Amino acid sequence: GFAKVDRQRQERTGFPEVVYGEGKTADEIIRIFRSLKEHSEVLLATRIDEEKGRKIVEVHDDCTFDERSGTVYKKKPLEDTEHYIAVVCAGTSDLAVAEEAAITAEVFGVRVERVYDVGVAGLHRLLGEIERIRAARVSIVVAGMEGALPSVVGGLVAHPVLAVPTSVGYGANFGGVSALLSMLNSCSSGISVVNIDNGFGAAYNAVMIEKMAGS
Amino acid sequence: GFAKVDRQRQERTGFPEVVYGEGKTADEIIRIFRSLKEHSEVLLATRIDEEKGRKIVEVHDDCTFDERSGTVYKKKPLEDTEHYIAVVCAGTSDLAVAEEAAITAEVFGVRVERVYDVGVAGLHRLLGEIERIRAARVSIVVAGMEGALPSVVGGLVAHPVLAVPTSVGYGANFGGVSALLSMLNSCSSGISVVNIDNGFGAAYNAVMIEKMAGS
Amino acid sequence: GFAKVDRQRQERTGFPEVVYGEGKTADEIIRIFRSLKEHSEVLLATRIDEEKGRKIVEVHDDCTFDERSGTVYKKKPLEDTEHYIAVVCAGTSDLAVAEEAAITAEVFGVRVERVYDVGVAGLHRLLGEIERIRAARVSIVVAGMEGALPSVVGGLVAHPVLAVPTSVGYGANFGGVSALLSMLNSCSSGISVVNIDNGFGAAYNAVMIEKMAGS
Amino acid sequence: GFAKVDRQRQERTGFPEVVYGEGKTADEIIRIFRSLKEHSEVLLATRIDEEKGRKIVEVHDDCTFDERSGTVYKKKPLEDTEHYIAVVCAGTSDLAVAEEAAITAEVFGVRVERVYDVGVAGLHRLLGEIERIRAARVSIVVAGMEGALPSVVGGLVAHPVLAVPTSVGYGANFGGVSALLSMLNSCSSGISVVNIDNGFGAAYNAVMIEKMAGS
Amino acid sequence: GFAKVDRQRQERTGFPEVVYGEGKTADEIIRIFRSLKEHSEVLLATRIDEEKGRKIVEVHDDCTFDERSGTVYKKKPLEDTEHYIAVVCAGTSDLAVAEEAAITAEVFGVRVERVYDVGVAGLHRLLGEIERIRAARVSIVVAGMEGALPSVVGGLVAHPVLAVPTSVGYGANFGGVSALLSMLNSCSSGISVVNIDNGFGAAYNAVMIEKMAGS
Amino acid sequence: GFAKVDRQRQERTGFPEVVYGEGKTADEIIRIFRSLKEHSEVLLATRIDEEKGRKIVEVHDDCTFDERSGTVYKKKPLEDTEHYIAVVCAGTSDLAVAEEAAITAEVFGVRVERVYDVGVAGLHRLLGEIERIRAARVSIVVAGMEGALPSVVGGLVAHPVLAVPTSVGYGANFGGVSALLSMLNSCSSGISVVNIDNGFGAAYNAVMIEKMAGS
Amino acid sequence: GFAKVDRQRQERTGFPEVVYGEGKTADEIIRIFRSLKEHSEVLLATRIDEEKGRKIVEVHDDCTFDERSGTVYKKKPLEDTEHYIAVVCAGTSDLAVAEEAAITAEVFGVRVERVYDVGVAGLHRLLGEIERIRAARVSIVVAGMEGALPSVVGGLVAHPVLAVPTSVGYGANFGGVSALLSMLNSCSSGISVVNIDNGFGAAYNAVMIEKMAGS
Amino acid sequence: GFAKVDRQRQERTGFPEVVYGEGKTADEIIRIFRSLKEHSEVLLATRIDEEKGRKIVEVHDDCTFDERSGTVYKKKPLEDTEHYIAVVCAGTSDLAVAEEAAITAEVFGVRVERVYDVGVAGLHRLLGEIERIRAARVSIVVAGMEGALPSVVGGLVAHPVLAVPTSVGYGANFGGVSALLSMLNSCSSGISVVNIDNGFGAAYNAVMIEKMAGS
Numbered sequence A, B, C, D, E, F, G, H: 001g002f003a004k005v006d007r008q009r010q011e012r013t014g015f016p017e018v019v020y021g022e023g024k025t026a027d028e029i030i031r032i033f034r035s036l037k038e039h040s041e042v043l044l045a046t047r048i049d050e051e052k053g054r055k056i057v058e059v060h061d062d063c064t065f066d067e068r069s070g071t072v073y074k075k076k077p078l079e080d081t082e083h084y085i086a087v088v089c090a091g092t093s094d095l096a097v098a099e100e101a102a103i104t105a106e107v108f109g110v111r112v113e114r115v116y117d118v119g120v121a122g123l124h125r126l127l128g129e130i131e132r133i134r135a136a137r138v139s140i141v142v143a144g145m146e147g148a149l150p151s152v153v154g155g156l157v158a159h160p161v162l163a164v165p166t167s168v169g170y171g172a173n174f175g176g177v178s179a180l181l182s183m184l185n186s187c188s189s190g191i192s193v194v195n196i197d198n199g200f201g202a203a204y205n206a207v208m209i210e211k212m213a214g215s
């Protein structure tokens, strides 16, 4: 019977419900958070601008608003573990998306190592950090403009790489298309891609893989 | 020192070298296979047309040419296991890409369950097979035209979904763009995407995840 | 003679004139409404922002401004009937367009059943409502992002489906192109498509079909 | 229970199964036709090239191969009726798609009036035929190049118009994109659109509407 | 010698210099007008917003600011003549561009007949005005959305048609691309096209042709 | 009455009917030519490949097949006149389109001056021929690749320029899009544009203008 | 060892670090400038809007803010030399990008000759300045709209041309795509292209070439 | 006088005339070579397919046909020099374009170092060859698929990099667009870009720069 499909996927998977902030008012999000608190110790809303963010944390003062990534969240302390997801990006401009990914993973209960400022234009920086990336079980690699970083990282590590193109850049970047196409056409194996600026989606995938690998 | 980066990624990872057949002659592939045999019990070449395929298996008669998927391969028997990757697709037209994925995974030593003919236009077929998909550790979901299948599967399973858009269709499918965009914009979580028609790439990712999950 | 073509299509069809609000001032719309009232008991203007909307209903206080859908309208009570159009959508973000469609149909004198919050990522919700959709004579299915909902609905019902792509989403949705292409390439039969965000157009078509089917 | 969704949509709707010929061999189609004959008096396969077509009708000699539209079909005599679908197009180049639509509708048991050679560049021809179009219950309007015909017809009739863009043209027609965009952006109301060259899809929709209107 | 090319094209042609307002300040345009007045009785600046327009006519009070078309101009009285350019468009939304064309032609000394509100969705309006269009020596046909008007007009007149696509519309009009492609792919002969929203350019061409035809 | 629109535009204008060869068989064209000969001394068919061309002139041996331009035509001797259309292009690759334009104009009874091999990369060649172009009443300027020639010519002449983009080039020319966009965005005034590779359309417009200017 | 790659490329090349202003606050740039001053006599920040620019030069009053190009910089006096880079552009609208290029080159210590107002629509202006361009060792040619200027200049000089497309224009310029494609498809040899509006990048390349040529 | 512009650019620059083979017959190229031999010791024709190539070298037996790059050429021995251009690419598939570049540079009299098989997916190979690249005065970096190689090389060298995107790849590479956009958006400085597959153009630029640097 249809009972086969009627269980909420979110419940089965143990992932908390995450609020997509775009197109919702602060009040709506405040109410949703109130109701989510009945079942969940952690909370996350993404794509929240400054005005909404401030209003939400005024009411939910156990939550943090991170302006750069546009997230409001409540984490719980992570268990001590040697296993982690590496979140890798080039520089200041991609930090918003990288932090959306990192915070999402942490809210979902997974340790994150941030490896920032390692763009391909200065390869020595990436090579200086490569062991920290290699030791991860999954990497999220965030890049705008030419989006070359996932290809280079993918060739240096033996674990799955979630590639996140960003809309950072101007002119012929076409709002992230240049980075997106680079990542889809990567000559490195072991790379899969999510939507432009979708740090959340990359983290969701990475956490699934990480949890599957066990502790 | 630089020794840190000089080991072949392929060697470290235990993945056999795979030959990308496009732009190589039958003779070139025959020679490459000869040299690969020195180190590897399994063999795989992708994007091989009928003429090349026949020539290769004439010389390498321990290999099989699968015309539909355009692959030439030599597998070894899989270990007995309850764990598998589900390769899911809608119908006859996406089989070429689905089989490229399935054969790649098998050559890489992972069990595959094929769940074919389950397009979203006749949902009962998918729902009738959903438990077989749910029991997998990773799914590869292949779809052309509107590319909706990964979104629907992604909402019904709790494991990572590798989505493969295909160029199948006509008119406003623009050689696979319609399916690609659908998958990148999926409202289901846990989906990541590879290049149009890249069954190989999806399998590579899926095998990495599957192996990480252990036996 | 040319008399063959000189009758106003709107008059012949019995459809009231609808005002397209974009690029018209509040004052212009107020004046047009005044003149339309001479011939019509119902009124509708679409694509009206908040400022214009408030000004119009201040003067025409028998009209309602619905901010979410950007419409100003005056309906008359519907006749009691078992026949209806189903307006189906996934969630909060597509409500603006879904409501433009629903209100248009109601202003045109047709009963509407709203089936909202039934996105493909949680299929059980759609399946739980499917009988209410099946009982309609026409469905309008509104979806943004990957635009998969019309394909799934189309496979479950035996009546015509008008598909409306929305511009909801970000990144590689390209302002609604992803949903538009999905709908045009649907592998379900019985689906036709209108412009991105064109709830009005879908309702116009649906009402034509519904009225043709008779009471 | 799930029984709700497990009945074949084709069976419920009374529409015969139609074979999509692309990517299937003549032999496969011959076999499918053999099996379809067990349940159906009519038969239809679309997107069939000359070589395949000839092979199929050699075996199934009760079928007709229409080269221009790329269809193989077996109709049964239509009931006498004043109701019909108008299939409208401009000229020789769009005939392939127009005939795919017309034949599909006839195989599905609906009378068709063909109104060909009425392109907008010579308006008098369209105006000379307009009463024949107006008397239809639904129109299918097929156009390539600038795709203006559905807008003009839509303004002259009071019934639903299914618009079919074709890939006919060259240069900046981009394989049918010019006609597709014209139809999606039509300023006439009552027009909905199917994929480029999808005469079958338009007919499927039109027949649904026509049947709903009753006899 | 090079003297062959050193004469100013504008001077030779007798066309006054026209100021392209975008990216110029009000002050800059005021100064340019001052200098142009030394040689020219007429003046024209295009793409002028309200703020700039008001400032310019405050200083140059023999000039008129037309807000709808974004032009500031000074015409001189036209000679009495039976010859004219027809400027044709569908409705309120395309008026800005149509007026840019009409005013440009008048500033250049050519009589204009405005034939507005004749969109293809209500063909009787166009047919009711067709003799006024036919009597012109050149037509400028302005259309947004599906851009079908030039094709229809082109089929009804025997003189050159300058087609101007506009960015009017939403969704899949892609800022005027739909109308542009329609016009480039017109099945009517005698149509040539200028840039999206370029009423000025169409008028420049039309005036050249008109003047060549003599009085 | 409708009589207003029922006269054939071709007849009124005095332009002979031209056959668009694409999608017509040699036999069909042979028959059409036979029927056209009843009313017309001149004949023209465009977009004819070698095989069709040879077959047609075998039957119609008063016609010429020009392989480069893909035209079959029969001209009559031109009257002696100082007035002409200049057909201008850069080099060997654009000759096909330039000749389609030139032959069309000649079949329509207008004298043509061919100014070939004057690409912008070697400006002295263009400047050496500029007086011959200036003396024309209209120019047709054909260019592929970057499509700069019409902008340069347009700045040097005082008559209307019909710009024809060609699909000549490779890579980022995108089948003529690069040249098309160049021409639409020309900073020279007096330029209007026809479809990619549409030499016929440019000639049709140019002849209209030329004839209007009188002898 | 890896030491091979660990030297900063910027240091080796003697090029000062340039600050990319987009996405950085005025305060951040003020701090970066403070730290850069420890090692460098010259300073440059690009893509700075008016508000940020004013704040920066208030603190760093040895710097100049150039509003048109959006740069803040500190140059040192250039050595006396006959060698220079020509920066060439058409008119007022491209000046922002041209000046970004010119100022960057000067900050990097290279003499610049500005050759402005030489668009292809008035070729005599370009030809009047051509010797000044020819005498340069490298040219940077900046153009929006149809982007034809680099092709024309490239054909007249014997040194490398760096082509910079700008986003100047409207309609079918698609934010600079028209100029970009023109430059990539140039039929002149010796032209290479940088991103839309990237005056900085062109200058960086030009300075590299100029310095290589020696004094 | 105009004498200023009438000297052939090719003659002034000392670059031999190069034949663009596309659209020319073998016979035409044979004749052109015959005439070029009167003035030039070296010869080059590009974009020559196998059939044409064989015919040309049958007549001009002092020429070599290189099938992979599609070139026919006659070089003269290079002078002994430590200076060279590096031509860098990833692998077998990009060799055609890389060789077009390398052969062009050699025909123009410049020494070339080929650094092939150094794709970013296996970074150790590139790093193992980096000193050979660094020692060049200019690099030509050829890459298809994601086109990341120029960004990585650009960050490791201090000389100008000419980036050549290739059409190698499938699916979302869109015939080279992915690589092209990557290169235009490179975060490394000192990179400029030529058309997709334009090895010739990159070499032309590189040789200009190399010759300028002197011996």
Ligand SMILES: Nc1ncnc2c1ncn2[C@@H]1O[C@H](COP(=O)(O)O)[C@@H](O)[C@H]1O
Residues within 6 Å of the ligand: A187, A188, A189, B017, B018, B019, B020, B021, B046, B047, B198, B199, B200, B201, H091, H092
């Ligand atoms: N169908 C495919 N699509 C994308 N990449 C592939 C495919 N088949 C093989 N590859 C990759 O291509 C590499 C071999 O390329 P090559 O050395 O050119 O044969 C393999 O190691 C794979 O990573």
Ligand SMILES: Nc1ncnc2c1ncn2[C@@H]1O[C@H](COP(=O)(O)O)[C@@H](O)[C@H]1O
Residues within 6 Å of the ligand: C017, C018, C019, C020, C021, C046, C047, C198, C200, C201, D187, D188, D189, E091, E092
């Ligand atoms: N939201 C809408 N989208 C598309 N067309 C519309 C919309 N609202 C109204 N219309 C059409 O626009 C026509 C009126 O346009 P106007 O005369 O400009 O107000 C109506 O008759 C409708 O056919």
Ligand SMILES: Nc1ncnc2c1ncn2[C@@H]1O[C@H](COP(=O)(O)O)[C@@H](O)[C@H]1O
Residues within 6 Å of the ligand: E017, E018, E019, E020, E021, E046, E047, E198, E199, E200, E201, F187, F188, F189, G091, G092
């Ligand atoms: N709306 C317009 N669109 C395109 N070109 C225009 C427009 N208005 C003026 N122009 C052209 O721009 C030139 C003046 O440009 P500028 O010197 O920048 O003011 C005029 O000579 C016209 O050719």
Ligand SMILES: Nc1ncnc2c1ncn2[C@@H]1O[C@H](COP(=O)(O)O)[C@@H](O)[C@H]1O
Residues within 6 Å of the ligand: A091, A092, G017, G018, G019, G020, G021, G046, G047, G198, G199, G200, G201, H187, H188, H189
């Ligand atoms: N306008 C510009 N466009 C592209 N790249 C730039 C521009 N201005 C500076 N850059 C580059 O950006 C680098 C500094 O980036 P950041 O560290 O983010 O300030 C510089 O070293 C330059 O290579």
Ligand SMILES: [Mg+2]
Residues within 6 Å of the ligand: A153, A154, A155, A156, A157, A158, A159, A160, A161, A188, A189, A190, A191
């Ligand atoms: Mg990897």
Ligand SMILES: [Mg+2]
Residues within 6 Å of the ligand: B153, B154, B155, B156, B157, B158, B159, B160, B161, B188, B189, B190, B191
């Ligand atoms: Mg999932």
Ligand SMILES: [Mg+2]
Residues within 6 Å of the ligand: C153, C154, C155, C156, C157, C158, C159, C160, C161, C188, C189, C190, C191
């Ligand atoms: Mg259906």
Ligand SMILES: [Mg+2]
Residues within 6 Å of the ligand: D153, D154, D155, D156, D157, D158, D159, D160, D161, D188, D189, D190, D191
């Ligand atoms: Mg209608």
Ligand SMILES: [Mg+2]
Residues within 6 Å of the ligand: E153, E154, E155, E156, E157, E158, E159, E160, E161, E188, E189, E190, E191
């Ligand atoms: Mg006409």
Ligand SMILES: [Mg+2]
Residues within 6 Å of the ligand: F153, F154, F155, F156, F157, F158, F159, F160, F161, F188, F189, F190, F191
């Ligand atoms: Mg001109």
Ligand SMILES: [Mg+2]
Residues within 6 Å of the ligand: G153, G154, G155, G156, G157, G158, G159, G160, G161, G188, G189, G190, G191
């Ligand atoms: Mg040059």
Ligand SMILES: [Mg+2]
Residues within 6 Å of the ligand: H153, H154, H155, H156, H157, H158, H159, H160, H161, H188, H189, H190, H191
């Ligand atoms: Mg560099």
